[in-house]
Amino acid sequence: MRTAIWFQGCSIRCKGCINPHLFSPRGGTQLPVAGIIDDAVAAGVEGLTLIGGEPFDQPDAGCSLATAARAAGLGVIAFSGYEYEALRERDDSTRAFLAKVDLLVDGPYQDWNPETDRALVGSGNQRFIHLTDRYKDYRPELARNRVDIRVRPDGTIEVAGFLDSAALDDLGRLTSSTRTLRGV
Numbered sequence: 001m002r003t004a005i006w007f008q009g010c011s012i013r014c015k016g017c018i019n020p021h022l023f024s025p026r027g028g029t030q031l032p033v034a035g036i037i038d039d040a041v042a043a044g045v046e047g048l049t050l051i052g053g054e055p056f057d058q059p060d061a062g063c064s065l066a067t068a069a070r071a072a073g074l075g076v077i078a079f080s081g082y083e084y085e086a087l088r089e090r091d092d093s094t095r096a097f098l099a100k101v102d103l104l105v106d107g108p109y110q111d112w113n114p115e116t117d118r119a120l121v122g123s124g125n126q127r128f129i130h131l132t133d134r135y136k137d138y139r140p141e142l143a144r145n146r147v148d149i150r151v152r153p154d155g156t157i158e159v160a161g162f163l164d165s166a167a168l169d170d171l172g173r174l175t176s177s178t179r180t181l182r183g184v
């Protein structure tokens with residue numbers, strides 16, 4: 001159980017990114033760090049997942065959030081479209097942020113190189129880099145690539161995860177037949 005924070009803005013702009021609405025640095029909702037941590041602790045989650053958008057385009061904010069999470073006993077997983085080696089060479093703010101991350105999932109999304117087995121990542125180049133031992137037993141290749149699908153009472157369908165176009169077509173057929181049955 002985790003709290004996920006999507007950072008607004010991504011300067012990388014991978015072709016085929018599923019979150020193009022997060023490319024622009026404008027938009028989003030400004031939230032105080034303390035409020036995020038209080039909500040996460042009250043919800044009883046194990047940690048925060050920082051995703052985007054690109055968390056490392058806002059290293060000071062990311063560092064503040066990760067530092068507060070650690071102080072509250074929460075683990076920190078961060079996704080980045082930059083590779084670890086490049087982040088390490090960048091600047092002090094970025095290195096300070098990295099120092100508060102337990103597990104970094106790195107690398108840009110490559111739409112020509114889809115991941116079909118490991119959980120949480122979209123393309124085969126992306127790596128799980130353990131910066132502490134906190135998640136050392138997590139094995140994405142065993143979790144497989146799971147998809148959560150929620151159908152709301154009003155018929156809205158929410159999908160979290162990665163579906164290829166054939167699977168999306170199957171989902172469309174399934175949900176339209178479900179709606180037909182419900183209507184009967």
Ligand code: SF4
Binds near residue numbers: 013054080081109
């Ligand atoms: S780094 Fe992530 S959020 Fe940014 S464009 Fe690539 S896939 Fe999208």
